[in-house]
Structure formats: C-alpha cells, structure tokens
Amino acid sequence: xxxxxxxxxxxxxxxxxxxxxxxxxxxxxxxxxxxxxxxxxxxxxxxxxxxxxxxxxxxxxxxxxxxxxxxxxxxxxxxxxxxxxxxxxxxxxxxxxxxxxxxxxxxxxxxxxxxxxxxxxxxxxxxxxxxxxxxxxxxxxxxxxxxxxxxxxxxxxxxxxxxxxxxxxxxxxxxxxxxxxxxxxxxxxxxxxxxxxxxxxxxxxxxxxxxxxxxxxxxxxxxxxxxxxxxxxxxxxxxxxxxxxxxxxxxxxxxxxxxxxxxxxxxxxxxxxxxxxxxxxxxxxxxxxxxxxxxxxxxxxxxxx
Amino acid sequence: xxxxxxxxxxxxxxxxxxxxxxxxxxxxxxxxxxxxxxxxxxxxxxxxxxxxxxxxxxxxxxxxxxxxxxxxxxxxxxxxxxxxxxxxxxxxxxxxxxxxxxxxxxxxxxxxxxxxxxxxxxxxxxxxxxxxxxxxxxxxxxxxxxxxxxxxxxxxxxxxxxxxxxxxxxxxxxxxxxxxxxxxxxxxxxxxxxxxxxxxxxxxxxxxxxxxxxxxxxxxxxxxxxxxxxxxxxxxxxxxxxxxxxxxxxxxxxxxxxxxxxxxxxxxxxxxxxxxxxxxxxxxxxxxxxxxxxxxxxxxxxxxxxxxxxxxxxxxxxxxxxxxxxxxxxxxxxxxxxxxxxxxxxxxxxxxxxxxxxxxxxx
Numbered sequence: 001x002x003x004x005x006x007x008x009x010x011x012x013x014x015x016x017x018x019x020x021x022x023x024x025x026x027x028x029x030x031x032x033x034x035x036x037x038x039x040x041x042x043x044x045x046x047x048x049x050x051x052x053x054x055x056x057x058x059x060x061x062x063x064x065x066x067x068x069x070x071x072x073x074x075x076x077x078x079x080x081x082x083x084x085x086x087x088x089x090x091x092x093x094x095x096x097x098x099x100x101x102x103x104x105x106x107x108x109x110x111x112x113x114x115x116x117x118x119x120x121x122x123x124x125x126x127x128x129x130x131x132x133x134x135x136x137x138x139x140x141x142x143x144x145x146x147x148x149x150x151x152x153x154x155x156x157x158x159x160x161x162x163x164x165x166x167x168x169x170x171x172x173x174x175x176x177x178x179x180x181x182x183x184x185x186x187x188x189x190x191x192x193x194x195x196x197x198x199x200x201x202x203x204x205x206x207x208x209x210x211x212x213x214x215x216x217x218x219x220x221x222x223x224x225x226x227x228x229x230x231x232x233x234x235x236x237x238x239x240x241x242x243x244x245x246x247x248x249x250x251x252x253x254x255x256x257x258x259x260x261x262x263x264x265x266x267x268x269x270x271x272x273x274x275x276x277x278x279x280x281x282x283x284x285x286x287x288x289x290x291x292x293x294x295x296x297x298x299x300x301x302x303x304x305x
Numbered sequence: 306x307x308x309x310x311x312x313x314x315x316x317x318x319x320x321x322x323x324x325x326x327x328x329x330x331x332x333x334x335x336x337x338x339x340x341x342x343x344x345x346x347x348x349x350x351x352x353x354x355x356x357x358x359x360x361x362x363x364x365x366x367x368x369x370x371x372x373x374x375x376x377x378x379x380x381x382x383x384x385x386x387x388x389x390x391x392x393x394x395x396x397x398x399x400x401x402x403x404x405x406x407x408x409x410x411x412x413x414x415x416x417x418x419x420x421x422x423x424x425x426x427x428x429x430x431x432x433x434x435x436x437x438x439x440x441x442x443x444x445x446x447x448x449x450x451x452x453x454x455x456x457x458x459x460x461x462x463x464x465x466x467x468x469x470x471x472x473x474x475x476x477x478x479x480x481x482x483x484x485x486x487x488x489x490x491x492x493x494x495x496x497x498x499x500x501x502x503x504x505x506x507x508x509x510x511x512x513x514x515x516x517x518x519x520x521x522x523x524x525x526x527x528x529x530x531x532x533x534x535x536x537x538x539x540x541x542x543x544x545x546x547x548x549x550x551x552x553x554x555x556x557x558x559x560x561x562x563x564x565x566x567x568x569x570x571x572x573x574x575x576x577x578x579x580x581x582x583x584x585x586x587x588x589x590x591x592x593x594x595x596x597x598x599x600x601x602x603x604x605x606x607x608x609x610x611x612x613x614x615x616x617x618x619x620x621x622x623x624x625x626x627x628x629x630x631x632x633x634x635x636x637x638x639x640x641x642x643x644x645x646x647x648x649x650x651x652x653x654x655x656x657x658x659x660x661x662x663x664x665x666x667x668x
Contacts, residue, residue, distance in 0.1 A: 266468050
C-alpha cells in the first residue's frame with residue numbers, strides 16, 4: 001500500500017509541470033496563437049526560479065521569478081509573431097533556442113547549489129488518514145495550484161464573456177476584429193498567460209521536483225506539454241487526464257528500474273517521447289473527420305484599418 | 306504610440322537582399338550590450354568572436370569543419386521549409402545517421418575490411434537518416450499528426466539510443482569506462498584534405514550538396530514544384546502538384562542529408578561514436594536555413610557565419626572566460642532578428658500615435 005501511495009505521489013509531482021505548462025498553452029492556442037517556445041520559456045523559468053529561491057531562500061519568490069521570466073520571454077514572442085506578423089512556427093523555435101542559451105547563462109552560477117524544496121502540506125488528522133491522506137492532503141502548494149488553475153481556465157473559457165471573446169479570436173479573427181474586439185491585444189494577453197504558466201512550470205522543477213538546477217533539466221517537457229494540448233483536443237477537462245497519463249508514463253520509467261525490469265534504462269527513458277508520438281498519431285487518426293483545433297490557429301493576423 | 310504593419314504592394318527585393326545583413330548588425334549591437342552586462346570589454350569580445358578566428362589557418366580550417374554539418378543539414382531543411390513541411394528533428398536524424406554508419410565501423414573493427422567500409426557507412430547513414438525522417442512524414446501524411454512535434458520527440462529517442470549503444474554493447478572495453486566506442490579504423494575514417502590539418506572530405510561533399518540543391522531548385526521541375534507547394538498550396542493543387550508527396554520527398558532528402566552529416570562528423574573530426582557528438586547542429590541548422598533565405602548559396606554563407614560563431618565562442622571562452630552559452634544566446638537572438646527583418650520584405654512598419662489617429666478618424 002505504501003508503494004501505491006508513493007507511486008501516486010510521484011505521478012502527481014511528475015504531472016504538475018506538464019499540467020501547468022499545457023494549461024497556459026491551451027489558452028494561448030484557444031486565442032489562435034501557436035507558441036512553440038514553451039520549452040524555451042520553461043527552461044528560463046527553471047533557471048530564474050531556482051535563482052530567485054536560492055538568493056532569497058523563499059520558494060514563493062522563486063516561483064514569482066519563474067513566472068516573470070516566462071512572461072518576459074512570451075512578450076518577445078508576442079512582439080514578433082503578433083506585432084511583426086512573423087511566422088509563428090519559426091518564432092517559437094527561435095524562442096526555444098534563445099531560452100536554452102539564456103537558461104545556461106543564467107543558471108551557470110547556480111549549478112551544484114541546493115535549496116530546500118517546496119514543503120508538502122501537513123494537516124494533522126487529515127494527512128494522517130491512511131491511503132488517501134497523504135495523496136489528498138499532503139501535496140506541495142504547486143499541485144493544488146495547478147488544479148485550481150485548470151478549473152479557473154475552464155470556467156474562464158466557457159462561463160465568461162471574456163472567454164467567449166478569446167475563443168472567437170482563435171476561431172475567426174476576421175469576424176472578431178469586425179465586431180470591434182482588439183484581436184492583437186487579446187492574443188498578446190493570451191500569449192503572456194501562456195508564458196507565465198510555462199515559466200511557473202519550469203520553476204516547479206528545481207523548486208519542488210528536484211532541489212537543484214542542472215542545465216537542460218526540462219528535458220523536452222515543454223514539447224510534451226504542446227503535444228498534450230493536441231491530445232486534449234483543446235479542452236481543459238481532457239488536458240487533466242492527459243497530463244496525469246503522461247506523468248504516469250514518466251514515473252513508470254523510474255519505477256521500472258526499482259522493480260528490476262531487465263530493460264536498459266535508456267529505453268524506459270524514451271517511453272514518454274514514444275508515447276507522445278503514438279498518442280499524436282492515434283488521436284489525429286481518430287479525428288480525421290474534422291479537426292477540433294481552433295480554426296485560426298497559427299495564422300497571421302494583420303488588421304487593416 | 307502603436308506599431309502598425311502596412312502591407313507592401315509587392316515584396317521588396319532590395320530588402321530581401323539586405324535584411325540578413327541588417328539582422329547581423331542588430332545582433333552584434335545586442336551582443337555588445339550583453340557583453341557589457343556580463344562585465345566583459347565588448348570590443349575585445351567581438352574581436353575574439355568575429356575577427357580572431359579569421360586570422361589563423363587552423364581556425365579557418367576549423368570553421369570549414371564546423372560549417373560542413375550545418376550546411377548539409379540546412380540544405381535539407383530548406384527544401385522542407387520551402388515546401389511548407391516543418392522538419393524540426395534534424396538533430397535526431399543526424400544522430401541516427403551517426404549510429405547507423407558507426408555500426409559498420411564497429412563491426413569491421415580490427416578486421417582486414419577493404420576500402421568499401423567508408424562508402425558503405427555513408428550510404429547506410431543516409432538511408433537511416435531518411436528512414437528516421439520518414440516516420441514523422443508518414444505520420445503527417447497518413448494520420449495528420451503534427452510533424453513538428455513528432456519529429457522533435459524522435460530527437461530524444463535517437464539521443465537515448467546512442468547513449469544506450471555507447472554505454473552498452475558498443476563500448477570500448479579499453480576505454481577506461483568512458484561511454485565511447487573504440488577509435489575507428491583508418492578505412493572507416495573520412496580522409497583529410499590537408500596532411501596534418503583538420504579539413505576533410507566532408508567539406509567537399511557539402512559543397513556538392515549545395516551545388517546539387519542550387520540546380521534542383523533553380524533548374525528542375527521538382528524544384529519548381531517544391532516552391533509552388535510552399536508558396537501557393539491552392540495553385541499547386543490546380544497544377545497537379547501534391548503537397549503530401551512533397552512532404553514525404555523533402556523529409557526523406559533532409560533526413561538523408563542530416564544522417565550523412567552525422568556519420569561524416571563521427572567518422573571525420575570526432576573519430577569515434579560517443580554522446581555529445583553534436584553541439585546542437587540540427588537546431589543551429591534551422592537558423593542557418595533561415596539566415597540563408599532558404600537559398601543554397603545563402604545557406605553556404607550562413608553556415609560559414611554560424612560556424613564562425615561556434616569557433617569564436619570557443620576562443621572567447623578561452624581568452625576571456627565568456628561562457629559558451631553566450632554562443633547559443635547569440636544564435637537565438639540572430640534568428641529573431643532574421644525573422645523580424647524578413648517581415649520588412651512584406652510589410653512597412655509604421656508608428657501610429659493614438660491622438661493623431663483620432664483626429665484622422667474625425668476628419
């Protein structure tokens with residue numbers, strides 16, 4: 001039973017950064033913008049998040065640094081892809097290339113340093129309940145925040161007027177513009193939200209997942225988050241399922257070592273990436289009747305006035 | 306104050322020519338600021354980056370050696386991007402080519418295998434790179450899966466496969482437990498062009514690839530098809546050109562070139578298979594392709610320029626203790642400026658002041 005509890009705990013921990021980053025990208029894509037720079041924003045968020053926490057000793061300030069770093073990175077993207085109407089695919093790639101370099105530069109001073117990771121919640125009585133106690137009432141704050149975040153995004157997208165306008169921009173920017181909505185401003189805000197989430201997701205890694213920073217520690221999680229949005233058909237509910245599934249695959253790989261499965265570790269490590277490819281293929285195939293992607297996703301919009 | 310884009314009546318050819326130069330100029334200005342922030346003398350740093358490597362023969366050869374894989378991969382990528390197929394996984398195709406070619410080198414090690422070894426390695430590497438690139442291409446064409454994400458995921462898989470092989474079955478028993486194969490036999494090594502130098506046959510192959518691409522794009526129907534499908538998909542359909550076939554074709558060619566570049570790097574400058582054979586060539590080649598305007602000659606020049614930044618970055622690290630990551634930042638910034646300046650070809654930038662806008666609206 002302790003093993004089951006440990007596995008659930010580690011699955012939640014592995015899923016949380018994916019869920020946060022993918023939630024941000026979901027909002028960005030719902031507004032019609034394809035930002036492939038998630039990995040770059042995440043990795044800068046990781047370096048800045050660790051730096052902030054290491055300098056101040058506060059996990060909260062570290063997370064804040066991560067959010068700010070991710071948002072600033074996303075502003076570069078917004079300027080390029082929205083204001084200058086540059087191809088979004090190329091801009092997103094540039095953001096990732098830049099992010100990998102920046103994070104190495106920023107993080108160079110912190111390699112080898114350790115911090116105290118984010119504390120897990122402990123409520124006497126509740127957390128002590130066998131089986132469910134630690135899983136439900138013993139997580140770190142990021143885990144609860146990620147769940148609140150996706151619920152908030154669901155509510156925003158489907159229950160508010162602003163969410164409706166945002167989705168309209170993603171489905172038909174010409175009509176949204178004709179109705180008088182500031183498409184570029186709405187998209188900029190959506191991109192910034194995506195950046196903030198990616199930065200926080202990156203910061204989660206050195207602040208809660210491992211207590212140290214190493215270059216390249218996001219290891220493609222930003223790309224997996226992008227795939228998750230496709231997996232979720234751009235719907236918040238399915239995103240939760242997808243993120244936890246992928247977290248489980250990641251953990252399976254770690255535990256397989258412990259269980260003495262005679263498969264080389266590299267093959268197990270390749271599982272999340274292979275799973276992503278397979279999932280993308282199966283989903284795209286199942287959906288061949290019609291795409292569920294926002295209709296204007298990835299297209300350039302230059303308002304003519 | 307607001308930045309507004311105004312579509313030009315037709316694309317500006319003058320700006321198309323100078324925009325890479327503007328981009329390089331802006332990047333250098335930005336780097337000067339970055340060096341100052343890092344507390345390094347910007348003039349000395351720029352000198353170390355861009356001038357010093359050009360002043361001695363060894364560095365010049367080294368630039369050509371570094372440019373070889375960049376140019377080969379970027380030529381392939383440019384074909385994909387022209388046809389609107391987004392191959393982002395050249396890094397993985399490079400690694401798979403290196404692994405497949407090395408298989409022959411490892412298996413024939415110490416035997417009296419003849420001169421067929423190196424050619425066989427090159428062919429197998431190109432085939433493996435092409436096959437690896439076909440996975441995302443077929444997933445795209447058959448199932449509509451995003452080729453961007455699938456080709457990228459396969460980079461990590463290739464990286465792990467290479468890691469497994471050099472730590473496991475192919476590890477050099479006399480390698481002091483380092484994850485590497487034994488040094489390749491002379492018959493499995495790319496010959497040098499200058500005795501005792503660094504320049505090798507791969508650079509000639511890269512030049513041939515550039516020439517072949519220039520002919521393909523400029524003089525053949527296939528090249529025309531690629532460009533039409535990318536630029537005007539609807540017109541291409543009326544012309545009977547099929548985007549799907551071209552996705553398959555351009556992915557296969559770019560995978561083959563990346564795979565070839567991979568084995569040339571391993572059997573040439575590196576000399577054995579080990580992790581970290583690529584300082585991100587597959588990703589830097591994306592920058593090379595864009596900086597070179599997706600044009601073969603442009604890519605050759607851009608490849609040499611990016612190679613200069615690699616070598617300059619190493620020299621700046623040794624001479625001025627400037628971190629190597631600065632090179633990656635430099636490359637990222639350069640790509641941003643290249644893309645932003647490209648926007649100038651199609652649009653005019655205009656600054657609009659809101660109050661003036663109101664008066665204009667009222668009048």
